[in-house]
Amino acid sequence: MTEPKRWRLEIHGEDYTGDCEDLDVSMPALVYDVPHNDGRGQRRVLGPRGFTVTLTNPSGRLRALVDCGNQVHPLKVAFEDQAVPVLVQFHEEWVEPGGVRKIFGCLAVSRDNEPKWVTEPQLAQA
Numbered sequence: 001m002t003e004p005k006r007w008r009l010e011i012h013g014e015d016y017t018g019d020c021e022d023l024d025v026s027m028p029a030l031v032y033d034v035p036h037n038d039g040r041g042q043r044r045v046l047g048p049r050g051f052t053v054t055l056t057n058p059s060g061r062l063r064a065l066v067d068c069g070n071q072v073h074p075l076k077v078a079f080e081d082q083a084v085p086v087l088v089q090f091h092e093e094w095v096e097p098g099g100v101r102k103i104f105g106c107l108a109v110s111r112d113n114e115p116k117w118v119t120e121p122q123l124a125q126a
Contacts, residue, residue, distance in 0.1 A: 008078040009055075011065070020103075021057035025077055025084070028052070051086045051107040053077065058093075058103045065103075066090045072108040 009016045009023060030047030053075070055062060065073060069089035076085045087108035095101050 006079060008076075010076040010078075011062075011073050013074070016059075016062060019059035019062045020055040023056065023077065024054045026050075026052045027084075051084070051088065053088060053105045055103040055105075057101055062103060063093060063101075065105075066093045068092070069106075069109075073105075075105070 005017055007017070007023060009020070027049050029049050032045045032047055034043045034045055035041070036043055065071075067090065069091040072087050072089055074085070075088045076083055078084075088105040089108045090103060090105040093101065093103045
């Protein structure tokens with residue numbers, strides 16, 4: 001008899017806990033290197049947190065969500081009484097040398113909120 005999982009996985013409000021063998025989540029922070037002393041030293045500053053999830057031995061239902069990150073999926077991972085609701089994109093699927101299949105997803109990118117260079121409007125002639 002298999003032990004119950006210590007975590008729960010929901011995608012689009014549906015239970016996917018039984019659709020993979022295991023999952024690994026990470027919430028890495030962006031780190032900025034700030035130069036000091038005319039570039040001879042530096043200090044590090046933490047930026048915003050990200051989110052990654054790797055699913056081990058996913059079902060066909062989970063594998064169908066992998067689309068190079070084109071679609072955004074509301075996902076919730078819960079461990080005991082703590083949960084992380086997040087919007088993710090599933091980017092890729094691969095098979096490890098030992099035959100274990102995995103899926104990778106990460107925090108969904110908001111293209112509207114990303115910093116980007118834009119063309120300035122022409123200044124009005126005085």
